[in-house]
Amino acid sequence: MSASSRLSAHEVTMRFGGLVALDSVSIDVPQRSIVGLVGPNGAGKSTLFGVLSGLLTPTSGTVTFDDADVTRASARTRARLGMARTFQHPELFSTLTVRDHIVLADRIRYSRARLWTDLFTGRGLRRPPADETARVDDLIDTLGLGPIAHRAIGDLPLGSCRLVEVARALAVEPTLMLLDEPSSGLDVAETAELAAVLQQVVADRDVSLLFVEHDVELVLRICDSVHVLDFGVKIAAGTPEEIRNDPAVRAAYLGEDVTSQEKAR
Numbered sequence: 129m130s131a132s133s134r135l136s137a138h139e140v141t142m143r144f145g146g147l148v149a150l151d152s153v154s155i156d157v158p159q160r161s162i163v164g165l166v167g168p169n170g171a172g173k174s175t176l177f178g179v180l181s182g183l184l185t186p187t188s189g190t191v192t193f194d195d196a197d198v199t200r201a202s203a204r205t206r207a208r209l210g211m212a213r214t215f216q217h218p219e220l221f222s223t224l225t226v227r228d229h230i231v232l233a234d235r236i237r238y239s240r241a242r243l244w245t246d247l248f249t250g251r252g253l254r255r256p257p258a259d260e261t262a263r264v265d266d267l268i269d270t271l272g273l274g275p276i277a278h279r280a281i282g283d284l285p286l287g288s289c290r291l292v293e294v295a296r297a298l299a300v301e302p303t304l305m306l307l308d309e310p311s312s313g314l315d316v317a318e319t320a321e322l323a324a325v326l327q328q329v330v331a332d333r334d335v336s337l338l339f340v341e342h343d344v345e346l347v348l349r350i351c352d353s354v355h356v357l358d359f360g361v362k363i364a365a366g367t368p369e370e371i372r373n374d375p376a377v378r379a380a381y382l383g384e385d386v387t388s389q390e391k392a393r
């Protein structure tokens with residue numbers, strides 16, 4: 129673990145019966161960085177994501193978040209420490225507006241008591257205090273959600289829903305965000321918009337991002353560092369440039385993203 133580490137996994141092994149889904153895998157997410165986790169199908173990406181986010185307890189190894197050993201900590205405890213996550217299939221409320229989602233997340237962070245009284249008195253969300261409005265406006269602005277802020281989620285395309293999920297995760301002011309296949313189901317334009325937003329978020333805020341992705345080209349484009357898994361083993365780690373030229377990575381992906389996408393360029 130380096131001094132500026134936000135999240136580290138150290139020699140994590142995960143066995144499911146006789147199957148070794150992760151074999152002594154170590155990764156490091158430095159502060160204010162974007163780290164990508166890629167690998168062919170069945171490589172162990174989701175398993176590692178589960179271990180890092182608190183859904184799975186590894187068979188052996190440790191996970192450290194800032195200075196705390198969180199190997200056995202629940203997802204809830206990790207959230208309290210500053211870890212947020214998004215889901216592959218956005219988990220949003222279809223009748224609430226974009227703005228409502230961000231307000232709710234802001235109240236979870238800043239005024240939980242008020243949130244509950246508003247929900248249970250049946251009067252809806254009361255008029256917000258000025259500082260809340262400023263924070264919510266800032267997030268709407270950062271994510272470029274202004275034109276759709278008052279639209280219900282159910283009316284919006286998947287690309288917008290993903291941006292709302294990112295905004296909602298950021299509203300609780302995490303120091304680390306785990307993103308589970310954020311580009312899944314997005315078209316090229318939506319993926320480009322998401323990529324630009326994620327880079328802007330890390331440039332503006334004290335937050336690190338770790339994301340699991342199938343879109344290798346996206347990862348190589350926006351990440352500071354990339355870890356590659358294959359059959360539960362970490363076969364490479366480095367800058368996008370190093371990963372692009374790594375023979376083991378090219379072999380693991382033979383016929384898949386790295387080579388085919390390079391040909392397409």
Ligand SMILES: Nc1ncnc2c1ncn2[C@@H]1O[C@H](COP(=O)(O)OP(=O)(O)OP(=O)(O)O)[C@@H](O)[C@H]1O
Binds near residue numbers: 168170
């Ligand atoms: N709960 C489980 N029980 C048994 N085996 C599992 C379990 N979860 C994952 N595995 C196995 O562990 C290995 C790694 O799976 P994992 O889902 O982590 O890979 P992945 O890289 O996320 O794959 P994909 O890209 O296809 O989603 C696979 O062989 C998978 O079948």
